[in-house]
Amino acid sequence: MLPVSTIRNIIVKYKKHGFIADLPRPGRPPLADRRPQSLVVREVLRSRKISSAALAQMLHEHHQITVSEETVRQILHHAGLHGRAARKKSYISAVNKKKRLDYAKKHVNLTLEQWKNVHFTDESKFNVGASDGRVYVWRRASEEYLPDCLVPTFKSGVKVGMVLGWITHDGVGVLHVCKENVTADYYKFMLEDNLPQTMANLSLNS
Template identity: 35%
Template sequence: MASWPWIRQEIATQLNMPKASVAKIIRYYKKHGHALVPPRFGRPRMTDVGQGRRFAHESLPTGSAEIEIGKSISRITIREKISETGLQGHSARKKHFLFAKHRKMRLAYAKQYEKMIETDWDEVLLTGDTVVEMYGTTGRVYVERREHEVLTPNCVKPTFNSSHKSVMVWSSICGSGVGPLLICEASVNGEYYRKILVNEDNAPAHTTNKTKKVLRDLNLKALMHPA
């Protein structure tokens, strides 16, 4: 084999195989003196790399996979092959739904202020509100407990007849530091909002004509933050 006068490209053309494969075989021959691949230990793989990528791309159910490769294959094997491609199952993150107009507004907002330098942002007051759950998260809670501790107070998640308990808070931050944390003691509608806080995110209570008048009276200029 080593005395053949053909170059790698010619060998690849004659054998109808990739040139990289020809080069790999030649290197193996020069190192070991033969081109025979020794038998491997263990059960042969049910699928190859290409089939694993196809499973990941198409998310094939078990029945379709058997048709594709002509072998009986379990769901566990399919999950393993998909995992080898770097895909992992995760719970979807919760984010506010954005229409196309919202995405355009956010892009325009970013471009409008992208050239502002640090000293410019020192003149900006960033505000925001959020809801804090009084008894932890509203999602699933995991605890480590023994079998008989199923109803132990430390191992249960409290529920209430009047839905979950939460409180809305508001605060601000600017170049000189963090503002006070304000607890909203009532439902935030337009009237209550104008009395206690400033927050610009296109929410209905933040964009009423009366709210805009309050901003003008306070000599505040809104950055028109998009939704």
């Protein structure tokens, strides 16, 4: 049995329109009838940094499909793709990637006791009073570290805040604030200058 309110609405609709079928929906037809979804997703997977405005323009110019930027975003969200700030990763050349992989394979069987004798060092850049700016990419939750969802960072000759740090099994070492650009000679100087103090602070044997 239909509720009284439903029967009342049917009577009102019949008196107003002369029929009780569903009225045509206002506005544009559903996107499923306009086939932009696959085009938008395919373009984003080829160019992760493209904007919704550029995607809407691409649809209009190359496929004669007119949609708003908001509609483009809805399509991408429906496909699980969301605009996220890209993770920054230091650029590694193909040669250095191979060197790192070779190093990992060579030492893969080291025991924990052996690794305790290894000290890792690295330098890091910090901008002073400025920012490199954020880059946004379209990605799914599981794609955070895909190469095309990352922003490579490059070492440059620009003088900015630079530090050298240590990490060992027993703790962190002395943090060295670099006074100049890090060259091979300066890197050697930093190691020689900071290693004894780090060893002493952590009570490590030389």
